Amino acid sequence: MLESHELNTMFYPKSVALVGASPNPQGWGGTSFLLRLLNIGFPGTIYPIHPKATEVLGLKTYPNLQSIPEPVDLVIIAISAPGVPRILEDCVVAGLKNVHIFSSGFGETGEEEGKKLEQQILEIIKRGNLRVVGPNCMGLYVPASKLAAWGVKPAGSGHVAFLSQSGGHGEILTAYAQSMGVYFSKLISFGNACGLQVADFLEYLHQDPDTHIITMYLEGIKDGNRLTRLIKEINQTKPVIILKAGLTETGSRAVASHTGSLAGEGRIWDAFFKQTGAIRVNSLEEIIDVVLAFLYLKPTRGKRALVLGGGGGNSVAFADICGRQGLDIPPFSENTRKELNEFIRLAGNSTRNPLDVWMVQRDAKLYRRVMEIAMSDPSIDLAIVDRVVGGLDVFDDDERPEGDHDKGLNEVNDFLIDFAKENPFGKPLVVSANLYGNDLYCADNAAQLRRKFVTAGVPAYASFESAARAMVRFIHYHEFLSQF
């Protein structure tokens, strides 16, 4: 935790007031938040606010914020939009500074009433000097504080922060990342951003010792110059990974109806990424893909990849993907090929790069021999290996010795984890656990295989394309840094 930062009480609240918790809840709202805080065991005091009820879920309620016996660290407002200004006025009167407005129905509706309400709350926020997250957002998610406004239970604390203009994206990303063993320091869903801005959160995260990597989902921002300066600076010590949405014509219209934001122009954002060196991604999955590289890999010396998969068609596909993504697949030295050809026959295999050697797929000893030869080639900077997924294997069961099949595959996977950790030539290794088209019979196997690698600290990807793309982003980041 940061010493003496004004946002500390918000991220690590000792008490929370929930405006909108009700004994007869309908749909989302304060009662859901209350349930979630209780479920994950929020250790502080919770004050449900309700004009008439005396009790909600066993907790004593209070008729309004002024009647709470202590100044709470965080107020969560989850009532319908027209009531929000009055609650904010109560915050001002009661001297409560930290507020999360869950309620929607403001500028994002595009209707006059909503826009007027947004102007109203803007005025109160300014006058009362409030620190407001939202409105129209899911708010704060801080595993270390057991604070979560959304329905994915924090499975642990980690070093990745996520700033998101979409609450749904926050939920999806937490669920997905945690299933891959990636944990968060802080997530903030900030919606229309009428109070605290992206830059305010970033200034905090920049200094936050618990945050090593900063990821963001942005629709529109308000102070481009401030953000550019800030991200350029932060990015040099903490990689900043950004999914910027709404840069198509259709997308910018959707952004306007979602958070009432201006998505901005493509060329301006191109310049932003060029200037700041922030890592640009195109989907939520890609955020985690890139995070995995930063969490587990040392920088590479260059972008020349060793590729080892299986099947000639796959080798061609991998080579095309690398070509499109901007990774090189250099030819091996004469010496490397000579050493490989000593024990790999030419017919049906390829000892060129990409390596296509069926006999190693289930033979850890041979796999090690191949990797040690190929990785020591001076033309290689990193390796991407594609692993056959158990359930995908197309041979009939009666064509192979019983039991040996998965055993061999598993032994190679175990070897790869050891080899990646040994890092014997100072060259990173990542894995693609290719689903080959989300085949019905192996979808779970592929996910399990990825999890095996990732939880052992080896970046593993859902497709070869994801692996290659993440590596290119990772390499470009370090190239950018090396300019300074």
Next chain:
Amino acid sequence: MLESHELNTMFYPKSVALVGASPNPQGWGGTSFLLRLLNIGFPGTIYPIHPKATEVLGLKTYPNLQSIPEPVDLVIIAISAPGVPRILEDCVVAGLKNVHIFSSGFGETGEEEGKKLEQQILEIIKRGNLRVVGPNCMGLYVPASKLAAWGVKPAGSGHVAFLSQSGGHGEILTAYAQSMGVYFSKLISFGNACGLQVADFLEYLHQDPDTHIITMYLEGIKDGNRLTRLIKEINQTKPVIILKAGLTETGSRAVASHTGSLAGEGRIWDAFFKQTGAIRVNSLEEIIDVVLAFLYLKPTRGKRALVLGGGGGNSVAFADICGRQGLDIPPFSENTRKELNEFIRLAGNSTRNPLDVWMVQRDAKLYRRVMEIAMSDPSIDLAIVDRVVGGLDVFDDDERPEGDHDKGLNEVNDFLIDFAKENPFGKPLVVSANLYGNDLYCADNAAQLRRKFVTAGVPAYASFESAARAMVRFIHYHEFLSQF
């Protein structure tokens, strides 16, 4: 089956000779093929050829092709490369025309010996007027004949043909497609293509009444002009879908070591696709994505999509994807919005396109009401709906009534299948069963959900991006046809 075509006996053989079937098999080869034919119940006669053995897997063997008591319809050669020319000479002597050469170790090795062997077999093929598939390939896969040289059992006959320069791709594609309920008329893996060329197979498939859609994986071709003319013609009655590999520098090197082919230049292939109107795809998965559209959808009137998902962030992502792919997401008419706003509240929802209405996700009646209003809007040509996958749902179990959860989702899925089949406004509907990042907890659920839709005849995709891309390809094809 085609009447009186010279390739008929090859696709529908009554007898097969297997050169290389051995009582002591090592790795792949003739014995594997034999096992596979027996496994799937090939109804014709099988003659294993072995110089010494008297019996393989209970079948009487013959020392050579000349000693077989009848002229077999198909010879499969699965011995090491140096022995292949002699077997081809035997075919010439015995008057056997149809040959599949599985063996590799020819031009694709890049070595002098292999190139010389390839020249030798080319000479024999020409002199003997042989019809040769290969070498260096998996050969023929014809479900109707119970003929399969690879290890994926045919699950049924269908109307899709696949011509592939990679055997591995043939295996992967059959396994994947069949799991999605897509069945094949004929698959041909042809490797180095020393004998029969792509164009020879295409001429057959053009006339083949069992083939309605033609798909291809190409590395390099030999007679570009013939192929261009032919595909331009075929594509007007049978959609031709092509994955062309090796158009990057790294990819073209991989193509050379795989099938010894020249991948060609990007601009030449650009011209080819422009001239022929063939549908260009970038991965195996995409082949099936596009096939699903052609199998199940009527042509659209245009490319203006109704999008219905869930979550503001997702709506923006969908809109950006459509923007990048070239689909429009038009605003609804005032009338449509008025009708929707009668029962959907603005806060937390969007009655703009993309529609974001949480309350319909588990309510089939409301979903129908929304779809009937939105699909009747004259600005809409098609719909893509994104379905929440059960296991992905991020809410805690204790926050919802037991059992109701999946029930509501399933009822909406059933409604969507009915609605798509009713096709009430003559506008196609497709589904994306979004995995949201291959989440460990829902990979199987997503695959099962796709299968539910697809086997009911509703195209369903592994991601919104796949859905949008397939629709664009489908629409462009019909735009191309409408020129004529």
